[in-house]
Amino acid sequence: MKYRGIYWTLFAPMIKKSIAKRFDRKLADRSIRQGKEEYRRLLSRADDLGPGNPMAANAYFAYAFAAAWLGSGKKISPDEMAHVMIDVLTSPLLRTLFGMIDLNKSPKKWYRSMKKYETWYRERGKEYPVNWVVHFNEGLHRDGSYYYFSRCPICEFCEREGIGELMPALCATDEVMLRLQHGRLHREHTISNGDGICDYWIVGDKVTDEK
Template sequence: MKMTIMAYVYPIILRGVVKEQLCKYYSKDNMKVLSKKIHNEYRAIIKRSPDIGGRKNLFMGSYLMGAYIIALYKNTKDKLSITELDGIISEGLKNFHYMKKHMSKVDLLSVNYKNKIEQAGKWCKKNKDKYPTNWQVEVKDKENPNLTHIVFTKCGLCFLCKSEGVPEIISSLCVTDYITMSFAKCKLERPTTLGKGSDCCDFYITRL
């Protein structure tokens, strides 16, 4: 995968998201070294990962965030447990004011949002042979105004974690969905996940 402008911008944003939490575990001098290692690892992950369609892919942002979290994990796992990493990610996102503001304006139960996911699913399906490690998704029960039901039968982050040899943090990436959807005043229920060996990720989104 190429290092696009989008790929360059994401680690800059995400470094700011987790910096305050990481400072609880690392000294100022160690943070400088760690930040550089994470950035270099992130770039290496992107460059060795297969293309999934760039900006044409609605899920590209999720992929880049996943790559950064994997780079973070690889460079902190000797010091931090996965539980501590989850705490850093969760607290960082909860203090990520730009994302909170953006998500507060998104109606996850709207027809427009469902259409957006549906169109993304059609694009993914059309290009599944070209991008075999990409997401596959469809929207169910589209006319229900009180529910958004999304089903993923393939997940790009599951492929990424496995290819990077860190399947143990798939669940850490999954947790971010609950947090970001709460910013939109919505609740996510997900009884099945690909990361835990199910056939699909079943997203049931309702209002809080």
């Protein structure tokens, strides 16, 4: 993947603050100092997801956290790193940004976003085959957005790099992010758990009798 420093610049201070709060300043300093190089290294080894890929930001986000974790020398457990991720996602800045989306008012927001990605992949997938493969079943649910992935390049890369144990924490950030968007995520399967698919049924948090 091409290096994009903006993601590290954005997330590193918030990651450092969380680690310092939950552990100590020394570990926080080490995680970020060494994590910066780990971030470059990870991106240099990751598969190119293609220009204009609407999903690429997810990989940059994931690898920023993976880099900080590697920078700590794995002194932070994956479960503890999950709390660091939650701290960052619920920081004032990201809480405000995510909160600008209200899934009660835009219940098909994520369906439309995934359709946009599907169009991109149909046009560019042969050039960049290592990517998400998304599927839809419009008749399965009345409410909200439903789709699932049968391939996840983040999961594949983390497994290849020997850091697959961090994937459950990364997968769990979906629920946090969608909650901040005034939504609920119903999920029964994840690729990282060996299920073969990662499913998303997303509804607004004010929806009752969801179907």
